[in-house]
Amino acid sequence: MKVENPRRGVTLIAEYTPTNLGNRRGVILIVDDTPTNLGMLCDFLTDSGFEVLVAIDGESAIEQAIYAQPNLILLDILMPGIDGFETCRRLKANPSTQGISVIFMTALGETVDKVRGFQVGAVDYVTKPIQPEEVLARILNHLTIQNLQNQLQKQNLQLQQEVKERQQTEELVRQQAQREQLLSEITQRIRKSLDLEEILSTTVREVRQFLQTDRVLIYRFFDDWSGVIAVESVSTEELSILNTTITDPCFGKTYIQPYQQGRILVIEDIHTADLSPCHVDFLFNFQVRANLVVPILQGEKLWGLLIAHQCGKPRQWQQMEVDLLKALSTPIAIAIQQGQLHQRLRRQNQVLVSLTKSKTVNHGDLHSALRQFTQAAAQTLEISRVSVWLYSPDCSKIHCLDLFERSANRHIDGMELAATDYPGYFKALEQEPTIAIEEAESNPIALKLQASHLLDGQKLMSPYGVAAMLAAPIRMGGQIVGVVCYENTDLTRKWTLDEQNFAGSLADLVSLTLEARERQRAEEKIRLLQTITQAISESPDFHAALEVTLRKVCETIGWHFGEAWIPNSDGTFLESSPAWYASINPGGATVSVLEKFRQHSQMLRFAPDMGLPGRVWSSKQPEWIQDVGIEPEGVFARSQALLDTGLSSCLGIPILINNRVLAIFVFFTFEVREQDQRLVELVLAVANQLGSVIQRKAAEEALRLAEQRYHSIVENAIEGIFQTNPAGRFISANPALARIFGYSSPEELITGIKDISQQVYVEPNRRGEFIAAIQANNAVFEFESLVYRKDRTIMWVSENTRAVRDSTGTLLYYEGTISDVTARKVAREALRYQQAQAEQLLLNILPEPIAERLKRDPSTIADTFEAVSVLFADIVGFTEFSARTSPTELVKILNLIFSKFDQLAERHGLEKIKTIGDAYMVVAGLPTPRPDHAIAIAEMALDMQAEMVKLGNQIGEVFQLRIGINSGPVVAGVIGIKKFFYDLWGDTVNVASRMESQGIDGAIQVTAATYDLLRDQYLFEERGVISVKGKGNLTVYLLTGRQNDHNPQYQLADQRELAGD
Incomplete structure (x- = not known):
């Protein structure tokens, strides 16, 4: 300007x-x-x-x-x-x-x-x-x-800034203290409570109040990474998204892996953050503006997320707030784990209690109970399939009774696993309380279970398809009878302790169900027996008793036709009994058609092994034919005659008494039925019990006829004359018999003596010996016994008795005479007692053949045996044991051990030679030669080892045997004239002794000679060459067991038959 x-x-x-x-x-x-x-x-x-x-x-x-x-x-x-x-x-x-x-x-x-x-x-x-x-x-x-x-x-x-900074510091300290207090309170709450819902709800509420934010929630993932809002706390109800199921298409691709690695997501403003548009839209739909996300991890598994939302405006999340949520994620994970465990345990217990109270379990309905068990277990543990398997009677297989597949929601059965195919699995079942396999691909047992199971022509599992497996053995009476198997087919699985306990409890429940089934069967059998026994007792004769038996069995098992076949008088063929039963099937055969079939059957006779009745007669075993109409006449001789009746399945059952066939029952049904082993066992059990009842009915009928013939003879005889029934009661007696036993009349004797074996015979087993003698020869003569008189004085009597049978050979009663021989018997028994004592003493010292030779010729005995097997055994560590054991206790234990060995020697037909201290010597193949001497001595050695394990458990000490065996020629004989004994000499004996002394503790060491005799039937390990005193270097072997599928008892019996034993 x-x-x-x-x-x-x-x-x-x-x-x-x-x-x-x-x-x-x-x-x-x-x-x-x-x-x-x-x-x-x-x-x-x-x-x-x-x-x-x-x-x-x-x-x-x-x-x-x-x-x-x-x-x-x-x-x-x-x-x-x-x-x-x-x-x-x-x-x-x-x-x-x-x-x-x-x-x-x-x-x-x-x-x-x-x-x-x-x-x-x-x-x-x-x-x-x-x-x-x-x-x-x-x-x-x-x-x-x-x-x-x-x-x-x-x-x-500047002062205002300092004041502000101080206030901020104080606020930070206050918030830090509040944060620590919140963490402490939540941690304490988790430790004190198992109510997961309450813990999580309280946690999100207090966190939201601490953060002063709009929403805090816990989000739980599903398997497909979708999820649900499990719990939440919101400032206003309008912001609530509780129980909302969420699927964020952008989430899985971007965030799963970082969250699994523990990454924390902090978003101050969704519109300025580096988020994909779809994720921004997703958060915006839930009114989220700022977001703080902390993963909740259980180990390496991402369980869910702890999330804080600011909904109205952006928010700069403070590090302290991030640290709070991060610190809370660990106790929340612990709370979730504890809560889940509590929920699992409660659910498992509820399931077990529910199953225990189930009627199917307590009433023995095994099929329905197992279906309940497998389905409940699969759903409770959330696994792919659960199955129940039972061992076959010989434990060579396990058979699947029920398998439930959760994905298909179906039950199947019928698969089998053989022990020969899966030895490791079967061995583990016997040894382990449970088998828990978390990763099947790395487990040899699971890898072996790569089998295919067929159902309706389609493969159920091929390969076996198991990613994780849990097996709980089923035990009854201390024995493993089966297994409950839990399998996951998609993912590996860490079997928790509560899951293993649940598996064991369910196996116990299966065991209880099996026991309930057995009780039900026993009760069913008893009821049927009681009904039939009562009906038989009311029947007028033998054939009427057979007819009522056929009717009651058919009514019980729901079958429609029954017939009986009985042996003829000389036991050469079966003939049809007049007894039969028929129940008409609606829409099936008429009575006249069944009567025509019955008339056809009455004309037939069956020799042993001929037709179904003949085969059952010979085998004495039941036989089931699923459909007789399609069988050739060689299998079912009456198949043509049966076509018009409509009958299909049949079951032949033998009625036995003392292993003798009394009758053959054959039952028919109109339906074609597969063999039902439970039904067979029921009918067979009833038949076994009814044999004596039916026989008694026949005997009673014959007895009435016999009484008339013998009445006058009995009354007038001088000697005591009697008749007794097979049960051991006097049916009749003459006056002479009453006088001999000190009774005033026959009636008093018959009434007073209710059990001959207990009231008459002094020796309790004498009646059994009497019956056995009669069964052998149908009669006894001069059968002498000590008996009681009425006043309980004792006398000797001599019986001449025979068995009286009916036309079918069935025993009706015994009859005979009794005389008092007390004076003569007393003198004779005294002499015989002295002779027996001397004889027994000699046999305790020498083998019986040697003793007999010495009695005939007292000269020196020295025999050569070309092929025997000699065993020496020594108890390892017994010297140290004896040093700390009293002499009395030591002798007691040694006697117990050697007594068990003596029993084993007797069982295997071996000759004990001697014991020296804690050493034991036994030989096979003398004094009577036998070709299987090596097998017998091997069995003895293996049994001795097994016996020592049992004795160790009984005594409370662990003992091992060192056993040596050699085979070859020896000289055996008796030396000395005083305190003589039977002994062995020769190189074979010396080498056997060296095998023991230079053997291995707990092992059975044999020479090459013995190995050559046994190697095809037993398992060996070659120890190698050892130096043997007097023999130089010898190759020796260790006997470790029997080979697969080798049953030495059967082969031993066969060889003894060849040798004439």
């Missing part, structure tokens, strides 16, 4: 730019419309070190102040346009200029004008005419005040 300077007569140009301030004392804006004043003040202030700006009106002054931000403004009041007051008011109203000090310049002298100036914001005023020195003084004063105010403001701001 240009200003006329009246003192210099020139135009003053003052221009301001932000770059020309330099280091001057300050910037002064002078506003006056009088050029004289402007020039004078401009020069003066410039000389005084100030930067000067000028303006001639209010509008330009405001512009200059906004742009240049001067330190102070000298403002004239009276100016064209807006005056000084308005200019000042506007400056103070503008935030950018309101802090600039204003000094009014005025010619007005009224006080009211000065007051008005102060009211609009001026800090001072100068009166015209202007005095430069006064202006300078006022300017410096106000600039000094202004600087002091600025310094004070700066200090205030």
